[in-house]
Amino acid sequence: MRIILINPPLDSVIRDGHVDPVTSYLFYNSAPLGLLYIAAVLERRGDTVACVDAAAELLDIPRTVQRIVDFAPDIIGIGSTTVVFDGAVELAKRLKEALPAVPVVLGGYHVTLLPEEAMQHGCFDVGVIHEGEHTMLELVEHYEGQRALEDIEGIVYRRDDGAVHHTPHRKTFRKLDELPFPARHLLPPNLYKPVPVDEHAMPKFAMVTSRGCPHACAFCQKSRTGYRSRSPVAVVDEIEHLVRDFGVRDIAFVDSLFCANKRRVMAICDEIIRRGVKVSWTCSSRVEVVDKEMLQRMKDAGCWRTRFGIESGSDQVLDFISKGITKEKIRNAITWAHEVGLRPKAFFMVGHMPDTHETIQETINFAKSIPLHDVTVQINTLLPRTPQMEIWEREGEKWGRVINETTSEKSFWEPTFVPWGLEPDDLIRYHRQFYREFYFRPVTLARHLEGIESWRDVAKYVQASNLFSFLFYNAEKPSLGMVRNFVKTMVKGGEAQARAEAHEYVG
Ligand code: B12
Ligand code: SF4
CATH class of the missing domain: 3.40.50.280 (Cobalamin-binding domain)
Structure with a gap:
C-alpha cells in the first residue's frame, strides 16, 4: 500500500x-x-x-x-x-x-x-x-x-x-531491539538545525535508546510510563549506522531518561569505545542517577553534554512537583559533570503552582551558583493527564488561576497558569530575567568562549542573535541598544543591573 x-x-x-x-x-x-x-x-x-x-x-x-x-x-x-x-x-x-x-x-x-x-x-x-x-x-x-x-x-x-469506540488496551511492547532503525532516509537531513548552544558537530541527528520513564514529575506527561530499553549492542549498531550511512558526527539521545540504569549506560560507553566509533553525543539524565565514575566513562565514550531536568532551586517546590531530588543532589551531579568536562545543561521552569517571588529568585540564584554551562527556562504549563493537572482539577484554586485554557505553540513561553501572588507579567519578566542573569556573567561567557574553535562557531552565535534577543529581551530582533546593554552589564559584572534592565524590555 x-x-x-x-x-x-x-x-x-x-x-x-x-x-x-x-x-x-x-x-x-x-x-x-x-x-x-x-x-x-x-x-x-x-x-x-x-x-x-x-x-x-x-x-x-x-x-x-x-x-x-x-x-x-x-x-x-x-x-x-x-x-x-x-x-x-x-x-x-x-x-x-x-x-x-x-x-x-x-x-x-x-x-x-x-x-x-x-x-x-x-x-x-x-x-x-x-x-x-x-x-x-x-x-x-x-x-x-x-x-x-x-x-x-x-x-x-x-x-x-x-x-467513540475504544478497543482493548494494547500490551506495552518490550522487545525494542526487534524494531528496525527509524526510516531517516525519508526526510531531508539538512532540515534540522540545533539551537546554537547545542551545536557541537554537524551533521547532528537524534536517536532514542529507551522508551517511557519510571519517575513521576508532576508537570510531565511521561510520568510513570513504564521504562524499557534497547540493548547496548543494538544501540551502538544504530550509532554506527548513523555514522556510516549519514555521515553523522554528533548524536542527541532524546530518551526521556537515557541514564536510567548505570549498568546499561556503562555498557553502551564500553561498546562505543571497544568499536572505536568516532562520534560525539549528548543525553538526558536525572541528577540522582549519576555518579562521577559514570560521567567520566560517558565523557571517555564521546559524550560532550548531559542535560538535567532541575526545574526549581527551591527544595519546597521540588518536593511539590515530586521531582524526587534535593538541591544538594543537584549541586553534586552538576559539579561532577562539570569537573569531567561534560558541559552540563539544565531545564528550569518558572510558575510552578507553589512558586512565589522568593522561590523564583531562589531558583535563579541557585542556577548561578552551580557550574552549569547552559539553561533552558520555560513557563510552567498545565498539560492534560499530568499529575499537576490532577492537582489543578482537585484543588487548583488554592494555588493560582488559569488565564489561558488553550495549549498552543506559545505555551511554555507565555503564561497560561499564574500562581497566586504573581501576575502574568511577573512570569514573563522572571523568564527573561533568568536568561539574562544566567548568561550575562563573565563566567558563563568564558565557558562559551572556551567552546569557540572556528569562525563557523562564531557564525552560529550571530545566526542565533534573534533567538537570544527574544530570550533576553522579549524582542524579535536584536538592536544596538541591546548589544550596548549586554556589554555594559558584562563590564560591570553586575547581575543587579541585568535584573533592573529586564524590566525595560518586557513587551
Ligand atoms: C525529541 C522530542 C522533540 C523533538 C522532536 C519532536 C517530534 N515531533 O518527534 C523537538 C525538539 C522538535 C520537540 C519539540 C517539541 N516538544 Co518534544 N519531545 C521530544 C521527546 C524528548 C522525544 C520524542 C521521541 O522521539 N520519542 C520516541 C518516539 C519513538 O516516540 P513517539 O514520538 O512517542 O512516537 C510513538 C507514538 O507517539 C506513536 N506515534 C507518533 N506519531 C504517530 C503517528 C501515527 C500515524 C501513529 C499511528 C502513531 C504515532 O507511535 C510512535 C512510535 O511508537 C519527547 C519526550 C519523549 N521521551 O517521548 C518530547 C515531547 C514529545 N515534547 C513535548 C513538547 C511539549 C514539545 C514542544 C512543545 C517544545 C516544548 N515546549 O517542550 C515542541 C512541540 C513540537 C511539535 N511539532 O509538536 C511533550 C509533548 C507533550 C504533549 N502532550 O504534546 C513531550 C512528550 C515531552 C514531555 N515529557 O512532556 N520535541
Ligand atoms: S520530567 Fe523526566 S524524569 Fe520526570 S517524569 Fe518526565 S521524563 Fe521522567
Whole structure:
C-alpha cells in the first residue's frame, strides 16, 4: 500500500506565514522519530512510504495537502503533540475534502492523552493510542480487507452512530531491539538545525535508546510510563549506522531518561569505545542517577553534554512537583559533570503552582551558583493527564488561576497558569530575567568562549542573535541598544543591573 506520514504544520505558519525565533529553534530541531519508526516497520512489510515534516519545512495547509495529494496515498497518518493539534485538525479537515476516500489515522501524544476529545472533530477515521508500530501494521491489514477494526487493540474510532469506540488496551511492547532503525532516509537531513548552544558537530541527528520513564514529575506527561530499553549492542549498531550511512558526527539521545540504569549506560560507553566509533553525543539524565565514575566513562565514550531536568532551586517546590531530588543532589551531579568536562545543561521552569517571588529568585540564584554551562527556562504549563493537572482539577484554586485554557505553540513561553501572588507579567519578566542573569556573567561567557574553535562557531552565535534577543529581551530582533546593554552589564559584572534592565524590555 502507499502510506504517507505527516508531522503537522505549525499554527503560526498557518496563521501568519512565519514563525517566531523560539518556535523556529525549538519546534523542529530534530526529526520526528515516532513517525520514522512507523515508516520503518511499514517499509519492512513492503509498503511504499513517504514522510512529510510540514513543521520543519514551514509548509502551510494548502502546500501540505498538495504534497499528500501528489503522493496519491491509500492511507494518511498524522502524528500530533498537544501544542500542534489545532493544525492537525485543520489539515485533516482539508484532506477529507481533497481525498474523501482515503482514511486518516491520528497518532502521537494528543490522541493518546485525550482520545475522546481528539476524535470529536470528525476528521480522523482512527486514533492510535500510545506506541504505534504494531497497531499501524494491523490497520494497514484492515484497509487491505484482512482484519476487522474492532479486532485491533489500542485504537479509538467513531462508530456509525457517532459514538467513540475504544478497543482493548494494547500490551506495552518490550522487545525494542526487534524494531528496525527509524526510516531517516525519508526526510531531508539538512532540515534540522540545533539551537546554537547545542551545536557541537554537524551533521547532528537524534536517536532514542529507551522508551517511557519510571519517575513521576508532576508537570510531565511521561510520568510513570513504564521504562524499557534497547540493548547496548543494538544501540551502538544504530550509532554506527548513523555514522556510516549519514555521515553523522554528533548524536542527541532524546530518551526521556537515557541514564536510567548505570549498568546499561556503562555498557553502551564500553561498546562505543571497544568499536572505536568516532562520534560525539549528548543525553538526558536525572541528577540522582549519576555518579562521577559514570560521567567520566560517558565523557571517555564521546559524550560532550548531559542535560538535567532541575526545574526549581527551591527544595519546597521540588518536593511539590515530586521531582524526587534535593538541591544538594543537584549541586553534586552538576559539579561532577562539570569537573569531567561534560558541559552540563539544565531545564528550569518558572510558575510552578507553589512558586512565589522568593522561590523564583531562589531558583535563579541557585542556577548561578552551580557550574552549569547552559539553561533552558520555560513557563510552567498545565498539560492534560499530568499529575499537576490532577492537582489543578482537585484543588487548583488554592494555588493560582488559569488565564489561558488553550495549549498552543506559545505555551511554555507565555503564561497560561499564574500562581497566586504573581501576575502574568511577573512570569514573563522572571523568564527573561533568568536568561539574562544566567548568561550575562563573565563566567558563563568564558565557558562559551572556551567552546569557540572556528569562525563557523562564531557564525552560529550571530545566526542565533534573534533567538537570544527574544530570550533576553522579549524582542524579535536584536538592536544596538541591546548589544550596548549586554556589554555594559558584562563590564560591570553586575547581575543587579541585568535584573533592573529586564524590566525595560518586557513587551
Ligand atoms: C525529541 C522530542 C522533540 C523533538 C522532536 C519532536 C517530534 N515531533 O518527534 C523537538 C525538539 C522538535 C520537540 C519539540 C517539541 N516538544 Co518534544 N519531545 C521530544 C521527546 C524528548 C522525544 C520524542 C521521541 O522521539 N520519542 C520516541 C518516539 C519513538 O516516540 P513517539 O514520538 O512517542 O512516537 C510513538 C507514538 O507517539 C506513536 N506515534 C507518533 N506519531 C504517530 C503517528 C501515527 C500515524 C501513529 C499511528 C502513531 C504515532 O507511535 C510512535 C512510535 O511508537 C519527547 C519526550 C519523549 N521521551 O517521548 C518530547 C515531547 C514529545 N515534547 C513535548 C513538547 C511539549 C514539545 C514542544 C512543545 C517544545 C516544548 N515546549 O517542550 C515542541 C512541540 C513540537 C511539535 N511539532 O509538536 C511533550 C509533548 C507533550 C504533549 N502532550 O504534546 C513531550 C512528550 C515531552 C514531555 N515529557 O512532556 N520535541
Ligand atoms: S520530567 Fe523526566 S524524569 Fe520526570 S517524569 Fe518526565 S521524563 Fe521522567
